[in-house]
Amino acid sequence: MGTPDPLPSWNDTAAKKAIVDFVAKVTRPGSADYVPPPERIATFDNDGTLWPEKPVPFQLLFALDRVKALAPKHPEWTTQEPFASILKGDMAGLAATGEKGILAVMAATHAGMTTDEFTQAVEGWIATAKHPQTGLPFTAMVYQPMLELLHYLRASGFKTFIVSGGGVEFMRPWTERVYGIPPEQVIGSAGKLKFEARDGEPVILKLPEVDLIDDKDGKPAAIQSRIGRRPIAAFGNSDGDLQMLQWTTAGPGARFALFVHHDDAAREYAYDRADKLQQFSVGWDEALARGWTVVSMKGDWKTVHPPENARR
Amino acid sequence: MGTPDPLPSWNDTAAKKAIVDFVAKVTRPGSADYVPPPERIATFDNDGTLWPEKPVPFQLLFALDRVKALAPKHPEWTTQEPFASILKGDMAGLAATGEKGILAVMAATHAGMTTDEFTQAVEGWIATAKHPQTGLPFTAMVYQPMLELLHYLRASGFKTFIVSGGGVEFMRPWTERVYGIPPEQVIGSAGKLKFEARDGEPVILKLPEVDLIDDKDGKPAAIQSRIGRRPIAAFGNSDGDLQMLQWTTAGPGARFALFVHHDDAAREYAYDRADKLQQFSVGWDEALARGWTVVSMKGDWKTVHPPENARR
Numbered sequence: 001m002g003t004p005d006p007l008p009s010w011n012d013t014a015a016k017k018a019i020v021d022f023v024a025k026v027t028r029p030g031s032a033d034y035v036p037p038p039e040r041i042a043t044f045d046n047d048g049t050l051w052p053e054k055p056v057p058f059q060l061l062f063a064l065d066r067v068k069a070l071a072p073k074h075p076e077w078t079t080q081e082p083f084a085s086i087l088k089g090d091m092a093g094l095a096a097t098g099e100k101g102i103l104a105v106m107a108a109t110h111a112g113m114t115t116d117e118f119t120q121a122v123e124g125w126i127a128t129a130k131h132p133q134t135g136l137p138f139t140a141m142v143y144q145p146m147l148e149l150l151h152y153l154r155a156s157g158f159k160t161f162i163v164s165g166g167g168v169e170f171m172r173p174w175t176e177r178v179y180g181i182p183p184e185q186v187i188g189s190a191g192k193l194k195f196e197a198r199d200g201e202p203v204i205l206k207l208p209e210v211d212l213i214d215d216k217d218g219k220p221a222a223i224q225s226r227i228g229r230r231p232i233a234a235f236g237n238s239d240g241d242l243q244m245l246q247w248t249t250a251g252p253g254a255r256f257a258l259f260v261h262h263d264d265a266a267r268e269y270a271y272d273r274a275d276k277l278q279q280f281s282v283g284w285d286e287a288l289a290r291g292w293t294v295v296s297m298k299g300d301w302k303t304v305h306p307p308e309n310a311r312r
Numbered sequence: 313m314g315t316p317d318p319l320p321s322w323n324d325t326a327a328k329k330a331i332v333d334f335v336a337k338v339t340r341p342g343s344a345d346y347v348p349p350p351e352r353i354a355t356f357d358n359d360g361t362l363w364p365e366k367p368v369p370f371q372l373l374f375a376l377d378r379v380k381a382l383a384p385k386h387p388e389w390t391t392q393e394p395f396a397s398i399l400k401g402d403m404a405g406l407a408a409t410g411e412k413g414i415l416a417v418m419a420a421t422h423a424g425m426t427t428d429e430f431t432q433a434v435e436g437w438i439a440t441a442k443h444p445q446t447g448l449p450f451t452a453m454v455y456q457p458m459l460e461l462l463h464y465l466r467a468s469g470f471k472t473f474i475v476s477g478g479g480v481e482f483m484r485p486w487t488e489r490v491y492g493i494p495p496e497q498v499i500g501s502a503g504k505l506k507f508e509a510r511d512g513e514p515v516i517l518k519l520p521e522v523d524l525i526d527d528k529d530g531k532p533a534a535i536q537s538r539i540g541r542r543p544i545a546a547f548g549n550s551d552g553d554l555q556m557l558q559w560t561t562a563g564p565g566a567r568f569a570l571f572v573h574h575d576d577a578a579r580e581y582a583y584d585r586a587d588k589l590q591q592f593s594v595g596w597d598e599a600l601a602r603g604w605t606v607v608s609m610k611g612d613w614k615t616v617h618p619p620e621n622a623r624r
Contacts (some may be wrong), residue, residue, distance in 0.1 A: 038494055169540075176350065184496075195531075217508075220514065221507050225505055226496070229496060
């Protein structure tokens, strides 16, 4: 009787072997590559790595739904862009407002309330909202093979962190339940916060100013700022994750870097070099040149999403 | 045969009883105050709470020693304040340069190098530098009763964090060894960081701009930003910790707040309301009004520092 397969949703291909070999060598006592448990830090991107990011990152869908929910309190939005376009369901009109429009949406929906109020809004949305193409709850669309990988790493003494360009306060309400990753191990983009007394009760307000953009160069800097220890393994899916993988692999000793390649139009999405929003091109080239693991969702994964009875 | 006393350096006074009662009620399954382990977050100030902060915070002594170490590379410092005063050992001259002088010292000694280089400087200093009054290594001056408290909380399923006004990169190199608190559970004041390639090798540079001042109002905001979960217990020693204790105790369910009162001039230091740098006055009043625990170092602690054979 052998040990149960820790990664049953992975086909027996080179990607799975690379993961298992890495974990074996850093955890085997006496191994030349042994790493003590406190230093077994693994960092994961979220959008596109642990769950999908198409047709647009899910947090943007949350923001658009929040505009609709908040509209009764903002009669001026019926004529004011980008809100007018959103309320009319005119996505081309929203797109025409560009980055400035998106920033206005984020400021209106992610700031000007307490952190507790924002958490409640996220919890309500994530429990009820459905993906526009699959009709599934968003948390039902996480990647089953990645859930197994997170669990396998933790069972092997790793501490798993999310290091995402997405908003930290948007992820924390559900990452512990869905990924087994507690709030304090979630790093993401964030606005500034302000502690104050409101009617004698202490609250923390979300301000519209940016505190951290956790993408590209910002990822290694955020890892140093929040974790203070260089990961030995890092997992991403696009060029925005490249610097995190560079920083991880530049340390001494055994290191592991992996990109998830979205090449499965039938079961999920297929996009890479030509994608404008989530490009995977420079990172792919570097992965090929340096022998990092590139996961083919089509070829390396038996299943993509959790079975219905296992959804969280 | 009873359970061994988890806090042997604490006298059997009300302070110890308050701690033990709190831990018992939040950990006892079925208790009305039971708190699941993931939510057992405890935050500790460092300077004055886990180790002393007199005659000045130890990080300032590190900075002054760094000025001396770096002086050969900066011939201009012999005539340029505040460096000239420091190099002459003229502390009154340094004090005369005020906050501007201190900021110049911090920028010169805590920025303009990589995080790895700074860590090496801290490790070298903490291993060799001696306290100007006791002649002891600084890490030998940590508070033995607080070490026992940290250990007791962790053994009771708590996750212990440092939330200090001191510099995060100054604490992380030694907190795991000395306090059992890993780098990712250390929050402190910080400068901005920048990821870049230096001779093809990725490095993270420490910039002279402030990223976080982790004091007063900044403490609850940093707790939300870094931990994302409200502590159920918080420990401090001065008015700079008051907001952290307010935020902690304002949450629902059982909560614990404790101030260490420095009233032991014989074994350590005595200072409170009249102290200019580390005042304990508004916080003391609020602690008295709200029934928080105020530890008398003189009356509640059997010993202050670890015995020689237990130093780390």
